[in-house]
Amino acid sequence: MDNSSVAFVPTHGPISQSIKNESRLCDSCPLVFYTSVLTRRRDDYLKDSKYFMAVALLAAKRSEDPNTQVGACIVNQENKIVGIGHNQMPNGCDGKLTWARDRTKDNKHLYVCHAELNAIMNTNGADVKGCSMYVTLFPCNECAKLIIQGGIKEVIYLSDMYEDRDEFKASKSMLELVGACIVNQENKIVGIGHNQMLNGYDDEEAEDNKHLYGEI
Ligand SMILES: O=c1[nH]c(=O)n([C@H]2C[C@H](O)[C@@H](COP(=O)(O)O)O2)cc1CO
Numbered sequence: 739m740d741n742s743s744v745a746f747v748p749t750h751g752p753i754s755q756s757i758k759n760e761s762r763l764c765d766s767c768p769l770v771f772y773t774s775v776l777t778r779r780r781d782d783y784l785k786d787s788k789y790f791m792a793v794a795l796l797a798a799k800r801s802e803d804p805n806t807q808v809g810a811c812i813v814n815q816e817n818k819i820v821g822i823g824h825n826q827m828p829n830g831c832d833g834k835l836t837w838a839r840d841r842t843k844d845n846k847h848l849y850v851c852h853a854e855l856n857a858i859m860n861t862n863g864a865d866v867k868g869c870s871m872y873v874t875l876f877p878c879n880e881c882a883k884l885i886i887q888g889g890i891k892e893v894i895y896l897s898d899m900y901e902d903r904d905e906f907k908a909s910k911s912m913l914e915l916v917g918a919c920i921v922n923q924e925n926k927i928v929g930i931g932h933n934q935m936l937n938g939y940d941d942e943e944a945e946d947n948k949h950l951y952g953e954i
Contacts, residue, residue, distance in 0.1 A: 786817055790872040791896065793822060794853075798874050800824045803850065804837050810857035810873040812866055812890070820864040822854025854881035858888055866890050876901065882909035887917055 784792070790811050798809030801824040812821035827835050828851055835849045851859075854877050858866055867889030871877075876898045877885060885893060893913060900906045 745857075751833040786813075787872075787894065790819070790870075791874075791894065793819065794872045794874050795854070796897075797822045797824045797857075800833075801826060801853075802837070803846065805839060806875065808853040808873070808875045810853040810871055812857050812861065813870045813872065814864070815868050820866065820869060821857040821859075821861035823853045823858070823860050825850055825853045827851070828854065850877065852881050853856045855884060858884055870894060875899065876906060877909055877913075879912065882912045886912060 767801035790813050794809040794811040796809065797811060798807040801809070803825050806825070808825045810821075810823050811819060814820050826832070827849055829847065835846070836844050837846045839845055839847075841847060844926050853875075854871065854873055857871065859874075869890050870892040872894045874896045876895045877893060878900075898906070901910075940942060
């Protein structure tokens, strides 16, 4: 028998009990030969887009912001993660600056480094050109500039809670100017791909590929 396609499962424990009917005992060892279930590819594995957004969500958990935690995960064209970031105070300023929101006084917005900026800075020298960014909150106008100038081809985001604000309208305009928009109204995940970097990735294709972003 070709052992490369066979999984061994101990005869004791709940799993062996549940599969016994489909199994036969090995003559020479106290293991159950189990060939029919554990050699099949499972369908319920974490797909790429969900995994990368989950990484962004996990990164967000590291943020000390008392109001909004944001995470970002940059993925290259080989589907490898090249940068992860969350919103945080600049290095060395931790605990020394206010997290207050009120813009009329000393406030966090003057200091905080956004998740997108940190993800780009955390790439350890990797080029972000042609990469995709998974981010838990739609990028502001300043982050959109970084994304565009860095050559990131696609932004996939979860929340668009500040969509009515001017910074976010400006951000969307800039990203739309350089790319194609993919909208999945149902689960609020939207991708914006930069046309010139996606080689013929047009609106129709984008529409067809909506399913790629799935549910998170
Ligand atoms: O794209 C973003 N990325 C990002 O990291 N942030 C950070 C800055 C703040 O720490 C926090 C937003 O705070 P608030 O929701 O209280 O205004 O999220 C905010 C945005 C959107 O402005």
